Amino acid sequence: MAGSLGMGLAYSGGATLLHLATAAANVHGAVSLPLVGDLAPWRIVFLGVGFPGIVLSLLLFTIQEPIRPAAARGLRRSLCQR
Numbered sequence: 001m002a003g004s005l006g007m008g009l010a011y012s013g014g015a016t017l018l019h020l021a022t023a024a025a026n027v028h029g030a031v032s033l034p035l036v037g038d039l040a041p042w043r044i045v046f047l048g049v050g051f052p053g054i055v056l057s058l059l060l061f062t063i064q065e066p067i068r069p070a071a072a073r074g075l076r077r078s079l080c081q082r
Contacts (some may be wrong), residue, residue: 017045 021041025031030038038046 014045016043017048021045021048022050 018041020043021031024044025041031041031044032038033044033047036047
């Protein structure tokens with residue numbers, strides 16, 4: 001069920017982004033973004049879909065992994081043996 005819901009949201013979100021990018025391209029002739037220049041509407045959709053993933057991956061680098069109990073016991077034993 002979750003896969004179907006996610007796929008439906010992805011299709012509708014991508015279609016909405018494509019519609020907005022195409023409308024912007026028709027009004028202004030081309031969509032120009034700083035640092036990347038003129039882009040076709042389908043390329044803007046790729047940027048719009050990929051950007052949240054990049055932001056999320058950068059946020060995940062800030063999360064510390066919890067110490068596992070077995071690893072903590074092994075660490076204490078190795079410190080006591082010195």
